[in-house]
Amino acid sequence: MGDIEDLSATSDAPCCSSGVDAVPLPAQARNILISSQCAATPEAASFQVRSWDTPTTRGLKPIRNAADFRASLRGRNYNLYNMGEKATEFCDMPIFAAGINAMVATYEIGDEQPETAMASSKISGVQHSRFSHITESVADVVAQNTMQRKLGQRTGTCFQRCVGMDALNASFSTTYDIDKKMGTNYHERFLAFVKDVQTQNLVVGGAMTDPKGNRDKGPAGQEDPDMFVRVVGRTDKGVVIRGCKVHQTGTLNSHWMLVMPGQRLSPQESEYAILAALPTDAPGITYIHGRQPGDLRAHFESENEIDLGNAKFAGQEVVIVFDDVFCAFSHVFMDGEIDFVSPLVERFTNYHRRSYICKAGLGDVLLGAAATMAEYNGAAKASHVKDKLVEMAYLNENIAGTALAASHLSKQEPAGNFVPDAMFANVCKHNVTRFPYLTARIAQDLAGGLLVTLPHDRDFNHPVTGPLLEKYLKGAPGTTVENRRRMLRLIENMTMGRNCVGYMAESMHGAGSPQAQRVIIQRLMEPKVKMGFAKAIAGITK
Numbered sequence: 001m002g003d004i005e006d007l008s009a010t011s012d013a014p015c016c017s018s019g020v021d022a023v024p025l026p027a028q029a030r031n032i033l034i035s036s037q038c039a040a041t042p043e044a045a046s047f048q049v050r051s052w053d054t055p056t057t058r059g060l061k062p063i064r065n066a067a068d069f070r071a072s073l074r075g076r077n078y079n080l081y082n083m084g085e086k087a088t089e090f091c092d093m094p095i096f097a098a099g100i101n102a103m104v105a106t107y108e109i110g111d112e113q114p115e116t117a118m119a120s121s122k123i124s125g126v127q128h129s130r131f132s133h134i135t136e137s138v139a140d141v142v143a144q145n146t147m148q149r150k151l152g153q154r155t156g157t158c159f160q161r162c163v164g165m166d167a168l169n170a171s172f173s174t175t176y177d178i179d180k181k182m183g184t185n186y187h188e189r190f191l192a193f194v195k196d197v198q199t200q201n202l203v204v205g206g207a208m209t210d211p212k213g214n215r216d217k218g219p220a221g222q223e224d225p226d227m228f229v230r231v232v233g234r235t236d237k238g239v240v241i242r243g244c245k246v247h248q249t250g251t252l253n254s255h256w257m258l259v260m261p262g263q264r265l266s267p268q269e270s271e272y273a274i275l276a277a278l279p280t281d282a283p284g285i286t287y288i289h290g291r292q293p294g295d296l297r298a299h300f301e302s303e304n305e306i307d308l309g310n311a312k313f314a315g316q317e318v319v320i321v322f323d324d325v326f327c328a329f330s331h332v333f334m335d336g337e338i339d340f341v342s343p344l345v346e347r348f349t350n351y352h353r354r355s356y357i358c359k360a361g362l363g364d365v366l367l368g369a370a371a372t373m374a375e376y377n378g379a380a381k382a383s384h385v386k387d388k389l390v391e392m393a394y395l396n397e398n399i400a401g402t403a404l405a406a407s408h409l410s411k412q413e414p415a416g417n418f419v420p421d422a423m424f425a426n427v428c429k430h431n432v433t434r435f436p437y438l439t440a441r442i443a444q445d446l447a448g449g450l451l452v453t454l455p456h457d458r459d460f461n462h463p464v465t466g467p468l469l470e471k472y473l474k475g476a477p478g479t480t481v482e483n484r485r486r487m488l489r490l491i492e493n494m495t496m497g498r499n500c501v502g503y504m505a506e507s508m509h510g511a512g513s514p515q516a517q518r519v520i521i522q523r524l525m526e527p528k529v530k531m532g533f534a535k536a537i538a539g540i541t542k
């Protein structure tokens with residue numbers, strides 16, 4: 001196993017032993033010993049653990065509604081840094097509020113539209129969020145898309161919960177396939193984990209993207225072996241994980257994360273083939289909150305609600321550092337089986353690339369904002385304005401159409417779940433790398449230059465400048481200046497402000513940069529078959 005240290009000697013310590021500090025051990029081993037206490041002990045968790053807890057439920061109350069979910073985020077004691085400072089209770093910090101609200105929306109839709117956002121399952125037998133559901137039919141896969149577009153329309157941003165949904169589904173069939181070939185028991189462990197996640201209605205994040213260092217080399221070719229997440233040690237109870245995941249969506253708002261490899265591995269890279277579930281508050285994890293354009297407005301000026309553009313909702317990304325984090329075998333679902341890394345990644349991308357129907361939901365919001373601005377400006381009747389709105393709709397429905405095609409063409413895996421069609425999923429995501437940029441251009445066109453020259457909220461409230469701005473920034477009759485400002489700020493927010501992360505750059509890179517889709521499209525496009533069609537019609541027989 002390359003440079004993996006054999007730390008099985010440390011496993012002699014009884015689970016839940018309290019004498020860890022008395023043992024003179026190197027720092028790394030001590031860290032492992034502390035964290036290898038059973039995951040359900042109060043010392044290892046942020047919560048009071050009850051007698052009936054499993055290693056997955058570990059003190060988390062079952063989440064019945066949005067209020068329960070909010071409560072579940074408190075007291076998690078994350079080792080979290082934001083803008084150069086250690087955060088204590090992130091739930092109380094204004095900069096995190098909109099990101100939490102977006103995840104809360106995934107519970108609210110469950111309450112309000114259970115037919116769309118809830119499911120019952122063969123695994124747990126209980127009603128739970130569709131975000132933790134393993135697809136049991138084509139209708140299940142399509143319902144994910146329906147839910148995602150609705151949530152995009154409701155939040156205007158990334159609501160963060162699909163990476164985990166897609167990772168759970170990809171892991172379900174991959175663990176099944178590994179067991180069939182290798183005689184392991186990963187699938188059984190995975191089912192136990194999913195059952196608890198569904199019963200407690202928890203959030204699971206999906207952690208795939210490594211920092212990758214020199215893109216010209218794989219894990220084994222890096223100067224620093226930590227550029228990809230790997231196993232660095234073992235006890236008889238589990239594995240020790242080191243490395244980093246970047247761009248991680250919504251992890252602070254999650255209870256668990258599925259750590260996955262992100263690319264094909266060679267035989268000398270087997271320690272990187274680790275698929276495991278970690279509690280987000282596990283000892284040894286450090287979070288560093290990602291910046292977003294306009295984040296200072298949310299951090300320092302959250303009272304200027306109009307200037308926030310979308311005061312209620314935002315995405316959330318973090319860098320996650322795993323400093324020798326212990327994971328019990330109960331939550332290890334792949335450990336060195338390199339042949340199954342590619343199938344895992346491909347299944348995940350088949351799900352996740354058509355999950356980007358979310359951006360059609362955001363596009364619906366932007367189309368609405370552009371149409372409203374045209375009305376406020378008195379330009380709505382112009383034929384070029386109507387045509388530009390048609391163009392926005394056309395681009396948007398192309399995203400949705402290809403996502404839905406992928407979902408409707410889902411095929412059943414031997415494990416029993418349904419996986420979307422690879423070609424349409426990749427075409428969908430490739431559309432997403434382009435079309436939001438085009439719809440954003442039209443929205444900025446119809447908004448007018450005030451989009452980027454509008455004064456500060458405080459100037460509108462100032463006794464001297466306020467009345468001047470009220471007089472000169474009027475639009476069409478019946479339009480208030482305040483409503484014009486609100487709509488301008490929303491377009492700013494989505495096309496160059498905080499939520500352009502979710503609408504534009506995430507559209508480019510999330511679920512893979514454009515070239516990643518072109519590689520798959522090239523592989524699936526069957527030019528020889530199509531040459532045959534052309535030759536047959538043209539009468540070419542040899």
Ligand SMILES: Cc1cc2nc3c(=O)[nH]c(=O)nc-3n(C[C@H](O)[C@H](O)[C@H](O)COP(=O)(O)OP(=O)(O)OC[C@H]3O[C@@H](n4cnc5c(N)ncnc54)[C@H](O)[C@@H]3O)c2cc1C
Nearest residue numbers: 163206207208209215247248249506509510511512513515
């Ligand atoms: C907002 C946002 C949210 C995200 N959320 C998540 C998440 O929740 N979980 C998760 O796991 N990931 C997440 N991602 C990560 C996403 O999957 C990656 O950003 C994506 O895979 C691209 O990787 P990268 O950012 O390292 O870019 P790079 O890989 O550095 O790509 C940059 C450019 O270099 C090119 N390139 C890269 N390698 C090579 C090479 N070897 N040869 C030639 N060209 C190359 C690419 O095609 C691209 O054009 C998120 C990303 C964003 C932006």
Ligand code: SF4
Nearest residue numbers: 158159160162355358
């Ligand atoms: S980018 Fe879209 S698909 Fe991905 S987590 Fe955010 S909302 Fe879901």
